[in-house]
Structures are given as C-alpha cells and as structure tokens.
Amino acid sequence: MAEVAVVSDRWGYRSQNREDGRYRLPGVLAQALLINRSPRLEDLTTEAFARLQAHPATGTRYASGFYALQKVMADLGHCRAPVRPGFNHAPVLAGVPEPWSTCLQRWHDTSTLTTAVRNNIRTNMAKTGRWLAAEHPDAVDPAHWTRSTCANWVAAVDKMAVGDYVQRVDHLHGRLGDPIAPRTKSHILMGTRTFLRDLQEWEWIPRRFDTNRALAVPRTVAALISTDPRVIADEIWAKLLWAGLNLQAPDLPGTSAGSYYPLELIRALALTWLFSGLRSDEISRLRVGCVRWQHEGQPIDGASREVLAEQAVCLLDIPVNKTSTAFTKPVDPIVGQAVEAWQALRPTQPERLDAKTNERVDLLFSVRAHPVAKNYINRTLIPALCEKAGVPTSDVRGNITSHRARSTIASQLYNAKEPMTLFELQAWLGHRSPTSTQHYAKITPNTLTRAYTEAGYFSRNLRTIEVLVDRDAVASGAAAGGEPWQHYDLGHGYCTYSFFEQCQHRMACARCDFYTPKDSTQAQLLEAKANLQRMLISIPLTDDERAAVDDGQVALDALLDRLSEVPTPADPSPRDLNRPTASALLPIVEVRQGTRCRNPSSQIPQNRHRHRPVLALPARLRDGNTP
Template sequence: MTASMEKTADAAGGGRWQWPVPADRYDTAAQVRVAEVKAIRELGLENLRRLHRHDPAAPGWALIRRLLQPLEAANASLDSPPTSHRRRAMADATAVILLRCAQLERSYWGWSVEEWTEAIGADQAGFRRSAPAWADDAVRSYVSSHAYLLGGFNEFHRLGSLQRLTMARRIFGRDRVDAEITKVRAVLDQWGYRLGRGDDTLLPMVICQLFLLNRSPHVEDLTTELFDRIRSERLLGDLRLNTLHAVQRSVAALGFCHPPLLANGGGRTPRAGGAPAIWTEWVDRWHATSTLTPKTRGNVRADLLKIGRWAAAEQPDAADPANWTRQTCATWIGALDRMNVGDYTQRTVGLAGRIGEPLQAPTKAGRIAAARTFFRDCQEWEWLPRRFAPECALATPRSIGALLGPNPRVIADDVWAKLLWAGLNLQAADLPATRAGFFYPVELVRAITLTWLFSGQRSDEIARLRRGCIRWQHDGQTIGGDDSEVLVRDAVCLLDVPTHKTGTAFTKPVDPLMGEAIEAWQAVRPVQPQMVDRRTGEKVDFLFAFRARRVPSTYINGTVIPLLCRKAGVPAADVRGNITSHRARSTIASQLYNAKEPMTLFELQAWLGHRSPQSTTFYAKITPTTLNKAYDDAGYFARNVRTIEVLLDRDAVTSGQAAAGKPWQYYDLGHGLCSYTFFEQCQHRMACAKCDFYTPKDSTKAQLLEAKGNLQRMLVSIPLTDDERAAVDDGQVALDKLLAQLADVPTPAGPTPRQLGVPATATMLPIVTIK
C-alpha cells in the first residue's frame, strides 16, 4: 500500500478520520505459507463462517492469525448496525476472503485490481458466480469494504450497482459523512438547487464516491486534480457529470479547489487538427495574444484553421503565413467564392442536409474578415513583414458585399399578438420538465419571457441584466422598493441596460408588466455569487442567475420561444424564417414607429440604444397598413385620372336618332356639356374652347336635356396628361400655360381657340372631379 493510501490526520485534529488498518502494523507478505493454506482448508466452512457449531479453539486459527487479525480490525472499524444479520455478513465476508487467499496462494495484501474485481464481482451476478453459494449480496458489500481498507481497491466504476453511500458511511462513519454532505448541500441550496428525490440520492452518492476515491471523508481534502482526474478517466460515467460539476462548484465556493472549467475549456477553443503545423502555431500564437472576446477569438480561430487546411491541400507554399502575398490572397478569395458547405471543415456535426450547398455571403465575408484580422494584427505586432496591405488585398469583394446588410425580420402582428398572450398567461404547467422537476423556477422563466416580449433588447443584453435593474418613478420622483405606491397607475417603469454591443449603459422606459414580473422573480431569487461580466470584466450580480450560473443567452431561442409557440399554437417559423430572439427587437421597433402617435426616429434610436440613427432605420420598418394609408392619402390614382359624369340620352338611342348623328351622350364639364363622342381624345377637354360641340348649362337646350326622365347618368375615368395634371394641381399659372399651348390646336369642330375668339388669358374651369 502506498503512502497516499495511508492518508492519516492528527487524532486530536477535531474528529478527522484516520486510516483504521495501517499496513505497517501487520505482516503484509504477499505469499501465503503452506501451513496457512493447509489451516484454512482444515478449518472448513463451519469454522470459517463461524456458524453456531464452529470450534473457536481449533489450532488452525493460530496458524492464520496474520491473515485474520487485519480482517478483524477492519470489521471492528466499520460503522455497521450491530444486528445478527450484519455480524453474520461480516463473518461470511471474512471467510470468502480467506478461502480466496488459499485458492490463489497469495494474501489479500498482494491481490491485483483485477483479482479484487473478480472477488467482488463486476455486478451481483458476477459475485454469485465467483463466491460460494451461501454468500449473498450483503456479503459482497462487506467484501468491497475489506478490499478498500486492506487492498487499497477503489476502482468502484468497475463494480456496477454498488451502494457507495452505504459503503462510505460504513467505512468513514455515518455522522461524519452526513455532516460533510451537509456542507456541500448547504451551498447548493443557497444557490437555488431544489433537489428532487432522484437528485437527493445522486448527490450523496457522487460525494461519497469522491470520498472513497480520495481516501478521505473531508470536503477540504477534495482537490482540483481529483475532479480533473475523475473527468479525464470517466470514473463516474457521463450521466453523473452534471452533479460532479455542481459539487466542484460548491467545494470551490468553500475555498478548497478551483471552480470547474466551462464545457469548452473555460473559453479556450478546443484543439483542431488538419491544418499544417506551422500554420496552427501562428494561429495559436495570435489566439493567445488577441484582445477580442473569447467567443470572437474562437470563431476567428476556426475560420483560420479552415484556411490552413485549404493551403495544405491547394497551396503548400502558403502553409506558412510569412509566405503570403497579394497574389495568394487573391487566389484564396477566388477559391472561397466557389466553396461549398463542409469544405475544409474538420467536423460536420450539425451540417446534415447542407453539405455541398454553396456558402452564403455572410459566411464568405466572415472568413475574409478573419483572414484580414489575422494578417493585420500579425503585421501590426511586427511578427510578419508587410508584404501586402490586408485592408486592400483581403477586402470583401463587391459581389459578396452587395449581398450583405442588416435584414431584421418583423414578425406578423397577428402572430406577435398570440406570442404576447402566451407570455402573459405563462403557467408552471407550460414549462419543460425533467425527472427532477423544473430546472428554472416559473418566476424566472416568466420574467425572462416578458423581458424578451417587452424590452426590445438583444438576447445577450437580457442575459446580462443586473439585479436591481428595474426602477419606478412617479411624477419624476423615484419610488422606493418598500413604497406601497410602487404599482400606482401612473408609475413609470425604467430599465437599466448594461454596456452593450454598440454603446454604453443607458436607461429606457418599459411596460410595467415587465417590471412586475422582474420584481416577482427578485423576491424569490436565491442568493447567487457574483460572476464576471465578460464584456466589462467586472463582477456583478446577474438578474437571471440560478444555481450559481447565469442563464445562457441561448435560453430564449432554445426554450422560451418554442414554449411560447406551442402555447400560442403558432409555428416556430414563418415565411421570413425561424422566429428568433432578435426578431422581437425589430418587431417592437416597427410597432413603435408605426403607432398612432409614433416615436420619431431619434426617440426610437435612444430607446433601442443605437449609436447611429442609420442602424435604427434598419429596425424601423413601415408596416403595410401604414404604407397603404400613406399611399391612399397620396392619391396616386386620383392624381393621374379624373372621373367625370356622363349623361346618356336613352330616347336618342332607342329611337335610332343617335345612329343618324344626333348627339346622345354629354360630358358634364361643370360649366357646360360637351357632346363630342371622342371626348377623351380631345386636347381641349380641360380648357374647353367652346366649339360647336359645347352647350352652356344655362342654355335652354341643356335645361331640356336635364329635364328628361329617361336620362341615364354614369361615371367615366379620364386619364390626364402632365400639362393637364399640372393645370388641376398647380392652379391658374399652369392653366394659362395650357391655354397658350392649345391656342392654335383645332377643336373637334375644326376651328382653333384663337379662331373662335377665345382669349389666351381666359380662365377656364377644369373638369369637375366626382368621387
């Protein structure tokens, strides 16, 4: 047994556990003597199992004393109920081990891990196959305890179903183990872990396995190296890694180890292969030096490794960044423009159904930007010679840039209204449940849902909101948190938005419903440790944090939106694509811009937190309803077409006089009637020259026509020329100009206005518009 197996503590050190069977007190010779083998066989099962007919004075006991004494010491150290069944199981476990010593002719001190595993059995069925028929499952449990104390065995991941909690309590003491588990549980409960029945069993089991592996039942002895070894060697299996992660976080909070790394290595991009070694070295050096955010650095690194794989396959000389020239840049951009999804990609997970499709313009632009950033930084840091200008040689081609640009996709009003209804009526029964219940409390989910529906903020900004970000004002005065008037009807709810992508922190008004939901969550929010805001580098109290972990920014897309779509009965995608968190920002901005009393562009810019009004214009979409009203008000059709009344003399038609040339239709000019059949072709229709086809309204003929009982009235649309439209819209000056142009144009009767004696400055009435 090694020194680490004999980890001890000062006996006076406040009840610390110490190894109960130190090996240095016993004869640990691995070889079993011939006399010992003979004595074990002569004692037989009756004596070895210590049944009621056994002989305690048999001479064989003295011969196996060196083997029996450590086993008895181990039995005495176990914290086991003093029942007859437990005593019998311990005696039977001792008999099984002694029989195995005689069979192997080697003492348990020298058994290998495989031999101990065979003695214990990989599972209960395996133990029954290797042990005597009379040995039951309780005997297996005690054999495992002896293997731990005497053989240093702790390969419990090989044993399948085995009660680790029971074994740890038996070896280390029930009270001691339960007290140490309580330390861990107290930290997790403070953070909001609400452990159900399944988790309540899993957490103690994982902690006890840690104690057994560490050979110490004290939380302060759990080290970072132990947690790392358990993960790397998969000593707990994948199903218990979440619980292990929680335990390490609590131990770290107690100050005994480092907190666990994130799934991606704490911001470190996983190693990727396939690129030339020298290219990878340059990329890793850039990655370690760049001051971009961890996520951006990782994305750029992934794109750069794709470029390296291309260079290895197509341009071996370009595998070294120092060899890149302007011609190399042009060659690579040309190749990129013809690449497909999956080309030079190490992993194709998540690309199913898209492999072989042409790359989209944003993807191409992103890879060009990654290369431009890499070479620009390397030249600025004087790592590479300035053989070309990255801004020019690696500029995004116009053919790709023309396809880029913001494209916020507004959600249809009816769909958005249903999503709002679903969010306002969110209940616990709507939440996704696990075997242990709801992962997040319903108050948290409701608060983050209404924040998405009402704040118009990006998902990252929502996830980074701070505790206390909601403030109330009434008549310009701040309302305290304990004020009974906090929800008065005229109270203004203000949201403090942290530093974001395009600007510094700012404050904006939001709907009180959102403020109430956030305050309801803050009232039940468990105390959370401060966490680092990666954008600002400061430690803050995140509003949406639970179990000492910030709610990820992907939670809205991955959980909240599908949940609302199911409850509202709307599809998760429309003609514009999937409903995503950012589409709410565009939808809210569009509705504020198209309201009955809309926000101005600059007011909307301040509410959205944009640095430039140009960014706001991408979100301020004019709705079709507003556009239709503006179109109607502009009067496009009415401006180009005028409708006049036409009188039809049905007597002239039915009597046949119309066929003989008698007038039968009269165009009402307002001041008179025109009987010219092809009136719409007359160039003088808007400035009538009063030719022979004209009949004044105050004439007897016009009055007789109006008096006819069978007169039929109808409307005819007359298209206007540019000059006629100007005469209608611009008034007298345009009308005089029209009259001057028509002075020498023949009328339908033949004579021109000048020949008819119409003065050039005459004021002529336009055609009356009848709507």
Template structure:
C-alpha cells in the same frame, strides 16, 4: 447525528483525519518468501478464516506476521459497528488477501491498481469469479477498504455501481463525511440547487468519490488541480459532470479552490488546424489577440478551416510568411465556391444543409477571419508585409451586394399568439427533465416577458443585473422596498447594461414587465458574483440560478419553442425560424406603425442604437400602414378620373347623330363637351370658348338637362398632373393651365388666344429669339 455545520465554519483541527497506515513502519518487501507461502498453505482455509482465535506465538502465524500485522491495523482503523457479521467480513477479506499473496508470490504492497481491480471485479458476478467460493458478498466492501488503505487504490470507476458512500463512511467515519456533505448542501441550497435538498442522493455519491480520490475527507484539501484531473482523466461518469461542476463551485465559494473554468466550446480543444505550422501560428495569434473571447474563438475555428484547406490544396504555403497576393486570390476564389461542410472535421450536425452553397454572410466571415489574421501578423511584425490584407483579401462585390441588415418582422397574428402564451405561462408549460423543472416558473416568466416587451438583444437580456427595474410616479422615484401600491400611471424604467453598440442606458417599458422582474427578484436565491464578459466587472446578474447565469441561447433553445408549442404556431414562418432577434424588429416596427407612432429619433433612443441609420433597418412600415398611405396618395384617382357621360338616346334613334347632331355629352362639372374624342383633347379640363363646349348656365344646357331620355354612364379619363391640379387646387391651377394652352388649337380649330382677341386684331408671328427668325408656317 451532529448539528448542522455552517458552510463557512472550519472543522476543529483536532478532528482532522490522518492516514492510518504508514508503510514505513512495516516490512514492504514485494516478494512473498517461500516460508511465508508454505506457512499460508499449512494454516489452511479454516485457520485463516479464524484469525481472531489464532495463537500469535504459534510457528505458522509467526512466519506470516509481516503480512498479517498491516491487515489487522486496517481492520482496527475502519469506522463501522463491531458486529459479528462485520467481524466475519473483515476476517474473510484478510484471508482472501493472504491466499492471493501466496498464489501470485507477490505481497499486496506491490499489487498494481489493475490487480486490485481484478480482485474486486467490475460487479458482484465478476467478484465471485475471482475469489474463493466461500467469500460472501459482504467481503467485497471490506476488500475495497483494504485496497484503498494498503494499496492506495482509487480507480473506483472500474468497479461499476460500487457503494462509494458506504466506503467513505467505513474509511473516514460517517459523521465526518456527512458533516462535509452538509457544508456543500448548505452552499448549493442557498443558490437554488436541488442538490442542496436532503433527499438528493447524487451529491453524496460524487462528494464521496472526490474525497476518496483525494485520499482525504476534508473539503479544504480539495484543489483546483484535483478537479481538472478528474475531468481530464474522466474519473467520473459523464452524467455526473454537472454535479461535479456544482461541487467545485461550492468548494470555491468556501475558499478552497478556484471556480470551474467556463466552457468555451464543446469541441474547441480537440479542433485541429490542418498543417502543424499553420495551427501553431493560429494559436499564437489566439493567445495574443485582444478581441472578445467569443469573437476570437469564432475566428480561430475559421482559421483552422483555412488550415485544412491549405493542407489539402496548397501545402507549400502552410507558413503565413509564404503567402502572396496570388495565394490570397486563390483563397478568395475558393471561399466564393465553397459549399457547406467543406474542410470541416465534423459534419453530423449539418444534416440536409450539407453540400449546399455557402451563404454570403458565411463567405464574408471566412474572408474577414483570414484578413484579420494577416493584418495582425503584419502589424505585430511577426511576418514581412508582402501584400495589403484589406485589398488582397477584400470581400468581392458579388458577395457584399448580398450583405446587409435584414431584421425579419414576425406577422402580427403570430406575434399576438406568442404574447398571449407568454402572459399565460403556467408550470405545466415549462420543459421537463428527469429531475423536474430546471428553472423556477418565476425566472422563466421573467425571461419570457423580457423578450416579449423589452425589445433587447438576447445577450443584453442575459446580462441584465439585479435592481435593473425602477419605478417613478410624477417624476419621483418609488423606493424598491416601498410598501405603497403602485399608481396606475407609474412609469417603469429598465436599465440596460453596456451593449453591442453603446454604453448603458435607461428606457421605459410596460409595467407588466417590471412586475414580472420584481416577482422573480423577490424569490431569487442569493448567487455568487459573475464577471461580465463585456465590461469585465463583477456583477449580480438578474437571471442566475444554481450559481449559473442563464445562457443567451436560452431564449432560442427553450423559451421560443415553449411559447410556440403553447400558442399552437410553428417555430418558423416564410421568413425563416422565429429567433430571439426577430422580436426586436417586430416590437420596433409596431411602435413605428402605431396610431400615435414614435419618431425615428425616439425609436433610436429606445432601441439604444448609435445612429438613426441602424434604426431604419428595424423600423419597418407595416403593410397596413403602407396600404393606408397608398390609398391616401390616390395614385389611381390622380391619373384616371371617372366622369359622367350623358347619351341622348332620341338623337341616336332618330338618326340625328348621323347627321352631325351631338348625342354624347361629357359632364365637366362647369359645362358639357360634345367632342367625340374628348379623352384626346388637350383642353378637356380647361375649356375655352370652343364650339364643342356648352356652359351649364346656358339655355342650351338647361334644355339638355330637361330631357328625360338621357342615359347616364361613367368614363375613365387619364389626366396629367396639371389637369389633376386644375381639379383639386382650384382657380390658380386652372389659370396656369390656361396660360400653358393659350396657343394650342381647340377641337374647333382656333386657339384660346385667338378666341379671346377682338375681331379686328392682327396676330404677329412668334419670333424664335435663339435663331433670330420667324418659324415657318
């Protein structure tokens, strides 16, 4: 075994492998001559299998020398031990080739890939059926080497589970092949790939097949075009696509090719837009638009759906230049009545949603896509302006009325269980694959706690960068490499990158989040830089592993189901599925409803919103806080007051009540009222000198209180705002109430104004100033 080769060490130029067979040195005539066919028949099977012992000057051997010489050169070029078993396999392979040439009448120089594949067979059973019965199993690898070096055969995917690694060793040399594999392993191991371990067997198989397809054992000969051709022609099984992706990333890191293209969608390349004319316009718009790739791709898919609607319903307007206001109105009406699955190419994933009415946000999105499309085409002067897209393709009020932000708060009990599950995450809780955990525990825990404590969008979490956590104590920054123990009151700051609504900003977070991020960053393997899809900068994303960024969908697809499973809660509640964005609203609402709550502007700065209006949608008042505020407002007690009623049972039993004697007394605090219809009296809380009112400091009231036969009860009396204020606010409010009721008759008859005047005073009539006359009696 050779010493470990550094990933960036270029091999010695003197060790470069060259193709051992030069067809220009041989007679490559396609047809087998009659004399050659006769000589092969005369030599017979016994002589052909003993070529090593033949006399080259014998007449029969001299005739077939044109065919025999390249076979001998191939056998000499192979890298394998010269054992008797290997030698027998080479001789038998050459004999099989010569016999097939005589049988077909065509030399191996003219054999196609299909002919070589038919000779080698898809498996051992089909191989034995295509060769003479005496050909052993060891002949097949030898024939594969002849097919590769003589015929350029590279369709190894047609051979089933064929030993590519052994073939590459035999053709290129074991030390050379293993050295190139070690270079790839060193790069992948540095990124955290399990493919970088020596016990992994998948990477050597893929590397060898790619080297064989490239007809060179050197990594520096691998090109971007080769990787694209392998994917386009599906020359590798689909199950090995991830390994091929990792291989190309490693080769790109070594500087020999471009990194693999980021996949924008599984089916985007095969999507069609109905009419070819419409699809051509859509593609032209797609390549010109400056929207972000994700938005541009989403609009493109919707425009293709519109194209299929046009092809089915209105083929006469396939060209956007032919659209009119009438066409726009027809499209708006069609969207308003559209159902889930209409005009789609694939509906298998819709399941139970298929055929249901489309929701308002989806309808608005369809209209926005076509509106943006026509607006751009008109502004770029590609089509004449025949209508205003903003008006003709505007979203109807019936749809806009159903739109708006709707952050859905997770119930406190469920959120507490999810937080417990995140804080107690263990190795056994991670989702398992055939190869084990895809991400290490430290990374999963860091992503989970970021979702539970940061209140950020999933895209912002996925785009966090290394070094995003900073610690401060007493206003002084604590260095990242400091060995000092963090103080208990140390402040943990999180640097959030440029996001949906604003530029980068810094926010305080719980120290437990900072500790989790620091723990992951301490074990994070070195990763290549990635282009930030929002800013276009080359950055080091914090959540990257195996040369891949953690997807923004990882929280929805993996973290939340994992936490729900551990916490024993369902993945959906009455408000829908538990998604990554619901945590943002939940955290904001808890901060807004805390015992010492954040103000709206403080919460706006913490969430990173551009305007307080956006924050208001997230700052939901919890039912507990709302209940406490409602109770404090005293709605019921403000309008209905419970007062004590004294019933004189002696007066009732003796019959005095029927004679007009008072038997029911309403306790007003400052006195008693004996008016039977007390709740209808307008003076009940501001009694004047009424015959039904008895002050508590009078002797009559003292005699009433001295009675032992009184039954005490409670009565609910509805109060006006002025009456309630008279009770709650004191003398000032009572005086205002008395002034307002000065001319209102008491139950006894006179008004308070008349009760307060001396006996010899004459009241003047009240003159209506506006009419200039006294009101009639």
C-alpha cells in the same frame, strides 16, 4: 456536509425529492472525500479536483456534481473557482500543417479580440491551412503568401461546399455538400484578412500585398448579403404573447422533479423577451435592481406604485452592449412586475464577472451560482411557448429565434397608430446610428396600403365627369349626319366635342362653338328629353390641369394664360373669342374612381350634377349673361 449545505441552500440547490428536503451534493461530496482519502473540506484543493475529474471511478455521472461542489469549495476559500466545461476552450487543430498551425495559435494567444471572435477566426483559418496542405503546400508558411495565393483562396471560398476542409462532419447531417452561404464566405474572407493583416502589422511576416484589396469579398457575393431582420407575423406573435402571459409549470420541459429553473425566473425571462426588445446577450446580463418606477418624472416606491398602477412608468436599465453604452428605456409595467416577483424569490448568488465590462455584477437571471445560458431562450423557452400557443417553431422566414422578437417589436412600434419616429426608435433599441434602426423599421403591408390609398394616386391623375348621350339622335341617324349626340357636363354648360378627352381646353373651357351654356334653351331642351342616357367616364389630367385642381386659383390662372393662344376645336383661340381673364373655381362635391355606369333618365332627377371636376366659370356666366 452541513457546511456545504449552508452554501448550496443559499444558492438555490434543491433535491430531486423535494419532500424530504435533502440535497444531492452530499452524495457527490462523499464520493470526493473517499477518493481524496481525507474527511476534511480544506483538503479539496484545486489539484484535488483535477485528480477527481481524472479518476476512473467518477466518470461522466459525477462531472456536473463535481463542478457544483468545486464552486462551493471556492466560495469557502479552499480552491479556485472551476472553469465551465467547454467554456473558453479551443479544440486541438487536426490536419493543419506547420508552420501555419504555429502562427495561428500564436495569433490566437496574442489577439485582443473577444474569445468568441478569436475562436471563430481560428476555426476558419484551420480550414485555410488544410486547403493549403492539399492545394498549395508551398504556401503553408504565411510569409510565403502572395497576391496569387490570395486570388486562389478567394476563388476556393467562392466554390466551397459545406464539409470542405473541416475537422469533423458528424454534426452536418443533410447539409453536407451544399454550397456555403454568401455570409459564410464573407466571414471566412474577413477572418483571413484579419489574420494576415495582424501578422503584417506585428512584423511577423513581410508585407507583400494589401489584405483589404487582395482578399476583398467579390461583388457578386457581397450583392447577396443584406441586413434583413425577420419579422414574425402578427397573428403568430399575438399567440406567443398569450402563451408568455399564461405560462405555467406543466408547459415547461423538465424531469420528474420539475423544471431545472424556478417558474418565476422563467416567467420573468419570457416576458422580458416578449416585451423589452432586447438581444439575448443583453437579457442574460441584466442586473439585480434593473427595474425602476417613475410617475411624471419622479421616482416612486412600492406603496405609491400600487396607488398609481395605471400611471406608473416602468424603466429598465440596459447594460453596455455591442452598439451603445448602458442606457435606460421604458417597458410595459408587466415586465417590471415579473422581474420584481423573481427578485423576491431569488436566492443569494455570488457575483459574476461580466466578460464585456470586466466587472463583478449581481446578475438577475442567475440560480445555483450560475447565470441562465444565453441559448436557453432559443433552445428551451421559445419551443415551450410555441407548443403552448399551438404555432410551429419556424415559418417561411426561418426558425423563430430570440432576435426575431426584437425585429417584430420594433416593426410594430414603427407602424403603430401613434408610431415612434426613427430617432425615438433608435434610442429605444439602443442603436449607435439610425442606419441600423432603418433595417428594423419595416413598413407593414397594411400601413403601406393605407398610405397609398390616402395619397389618392388614382383620383389625382383621373377625374370623373358625367356624359349625356342623346339616344334619340343615335336611333334616328341624326348623329351620323353630324348632329351632336354626346354632351360632356362641365357644370356650367355642356361640351359637344366628340373628342373631348383630347381637347387641351377641357378643364378651362374657352367657350368655342362646341360649348352650350346650361341656361340656354338648347340645354334645357336636352335635359327635358325622356330617352336620355347618363354615363360617367374618367379623364386623365395633365400636370397643369392637376395643379389647377389641387392648388387652386393661382394655378388655374396660369393654365388659362398658357392656353390663351392654343386653338380650340372650333379653330379660334381663347384670345380670339375674347375669353375673360378672371375665372372662379367650382368645388368638387365627390370624386369617384372611373367606373362606368348607366342610369335611365326616368330614375335620375333633372339638373343633378355630381362627380364634377373643378372647372373655370367665366365672369359672363357668373353674371347671368348668355353668349
């Protein structure tokens, strides 16, 4: 028992009663030695553990204990390491006819795809076999499949419901009978294409059709599938960050002995999820020593880092993932501090085989000789953080999962005050192509609103101009007789044309008979009237007028040339009026949206001209000469 305790202590096994310092494994070890009829550890071989698992005296109570004990015996060299229960285990297929099941199992044993992908395709192809037994018994042999069989299968998948042709339905609960999702339809057809294509390529069956064409996803289904990372709302994400930064032992689920994992491990795991933007697979495969520190491009040690706490840069080494090779990216220093705090307390662990790279590595998040499960973040950590933060575990876009943190962090980095570029964000996320990054670079409504406001769409197409209404002329009836009563302020003069908004010369006045210069006696008498009403109206601009306003003198001259032969409201064209070719631009003091207001003349100073558009000032007016 002392020999077993040395290994279990090194790996981090502890007793439920932490005060007495004893371990749980001696009880399991005593049971194993008694059933094996030998007091020697070397007699606990691989075959002996197989007998122990099948012995009626063990039951499920000792299953996890025997698993841990066999790991210790394997470390001591007495047996082989155990296979995790349920790991790499494909269930027996039920209801699948022959020879479909034989070909499917042979494909499963031959394919070089990953275990998870092979198991997924095997499950979907078992559905296909059950469908064949019910609908097309003549095609249960893959060699008998034709294009007609493919068309029937595509139609069946399109109409398939949850629970159809499955092996067990006890886990489906309320979803039984609902239509399957478009992405599920695509996965089933993808598995069918892969299975039959491989059988054709390996010459196990004759080639009768093109699998890519005969088993393509229907366009109506493909149109419903899109990559749409789900961003968490800023207010909910801020609360989750607070919960992760203040995580304590009482916040974690566990037994009377406490949480299964040490608090330091869970803190490092939580902060890595909240700040690094990694996939759950990448987090679970981080290695010991993945954190490095730099200052101005130079590596620094622990002592220097204390001096340069604010200037130090934390770099995180990311292992090989599904889209890129191993790379390094900067993260918040709080992640590095939490990881190093866990590394200081982490028990010595045996090296584990990385299934993606097939190399033995020292995994960071590992305790009791086993890595933290990839689904621990979704099943345990996120619900604990949501409970502490006082937020629900789901929102309108679905459950809060580990991958939604990646989407949220990427969106915030893209919409920051000093945002990352698309290619910088691509490198930080570890994407192979910027096309993938575009799905994560979501523009928030606030950023879109600010950009739309700064673009000035409304003010670009409308300009505010001041109008003087001669109320005396209206009240006396002179306006009905044709006397001008409405005067549009052009800055250098007034236009009395009633349909000013329709005049093509409004932004480049040709000084026709409707024009009144401000330095004339008539204009001075108008402004001296006591019963004068001032109003603001907005006029729409054409492309040429907008270019004259925005682009300056060159565009204005081009506008003047284009209008040189256009008749004015008084009939003569600008060329007939001997309009000068040179003109100047008046600056806009202020542009405001076209809200209508009324200001009595007694409260407005005379000669107050605001909110004016950019207008052309003829040379004769600039020289002080009246027409």
